[in-house]
Amino acid sequence: MVISSRPFLDTYLAALGSSKLVAYLSLFFAAIGFVNYVSFGLKSINLLLQLFVLSGKNLKKYGAGNGAWALITGASDGIGKEFSLQLAKKGFNVVLVSRTESKLVDLALEIKEKYGVETKILPFNFAESKSSDYTALAALIEPLDITVLINNVGQSHSIPVPFAEVDDAELTNIVTINNLATLKVTKLVVPKLIAKKKGLILTMGSFGGLLPTPYLSVYSGSKAFLQHWSTALAAELKPKGIDVELVLSYLVTSAMSKIRKTSALIPNPKMFVASTLSSIGLQRGAQGLAATSTPYWSHAIFQFFIENTVGIWSSIVSNQNLQMHITIRKRALKKAEREKKGL
Template structure:
């Protein structure tokens, strides 16, 4: 009696397909490891990163008074660039500007602006920066939820949604629109858009934040393709947790870097990676998210966010009692 095979003549084809899939998975892993080695270990010593000083005299940074934005402003100043600081609080802007001028001996310019506003704020910004040779733009300003929440239960939902869209999406688009013509005239420029790992895949209970960060990532990747041949570098930065006020994480660790450590690592990838998670530990996490099944990523994300939500609601109840 002949031996029964479930797929008969298809077995060789399935074996070939399995080999191709396995080869592709190994290829992606090896490529990721080599890219990580180049970006995080060789770029600095070998001088492979883009030299920001060659792109212009000024760097503009939005959301520049705290966290990742402030770290970008400081480290770009350390490389010799004059800094345009854009944020809402004039007092904080003046303090950061004074720190940078004192420590790095560069010029600063402050523009106090609320990015939840509309078209009028960009008219103001365009006038303020006219004539300046802006070689680097860092679009960092943004907001997230106070804590993970179901869409229909977001506090003051209508206002919050509009503010988030203006801060996270409109600011990136409009600021790029302001500085890009000058970069094209000089045939060089760098635009760094700070997205988020939450934008790599849908992030339930941070739904709108996740969607806005996906917008930032897609916008940046498309612009990089449009303008790479014109001397402009667009880079999408997708961090996981960093110890900032937004993340509400105070202590840093191997997987949760300080803003300074994160930005130092991310800047080393300029000119090497168009899309980066910024540092080695985050890149490893990003690789896991990329290769893991979407259903598993969603399950882990929902579980984590529900736990954070539960703790946050408990703290709010305790405050009401006290």
């Protein structure tokens, strides 16, 4: 039996009167509206399921509790320190890499005492980009069963600053640490993961890279670079059994953000990392962005809202961001002036 849509169309056209063009146009726009409505509904349901019902991949898949090692960069403070502690708690031995040796020693001791796993440390200033440090890192991980890499190390501008006034050393450090170091460390680890046909690579992205951010333009660009690189790498390594994910975050309390008080929109590193490690493989707020996750619930809802209203590339967002960072810069300069006067 063939069902014809003619009777409906005829009735519809008759109801609209003589203008067929108006009738077809209105049908066309109604269809687009319906598709958008359904798609928004499905995305909303998916977001809620991923945030509050579904669980991420079990870390046992990567050898947690079975002698496997996780390598964390920027491990001695903030989000990296929490990754180190929480991965150790889940049974990974940990390689801790960051700048300050004394902080690494203390953290390694704390991890050993609390969780009884093995630890290795490597003081490494990524800003210096010394080949001897990369050689030392390669030698350190050579005998280890590394299955997890957390590319966490990162630097931002000390305060928001117009691009023309960015200090040359700061510009070089941001790109060297956020981009060059991330790529070079990953390149040391990837062959080991390919050989084992399993592994997990998480790289810390940022809303500063998701949304073009004036006055933090070098940081913003460096994090946007990581978005494309990580998503491309994810597609390359998926057939080899390796999971690669860019992790997006809005503000988290830390030395970098200079924020100490938590709020609904600003978790502490412990809360942020717990949500990240429990949602591996779930995009949460980063729907539509392949191999990307915005794990923390309020960050996810914030991103979903922006993407489904004004859009992340809109001039509304970058103008709003510009005004916000001009204000933050003014406040930071006033504070520096007060400190200079010893007030």
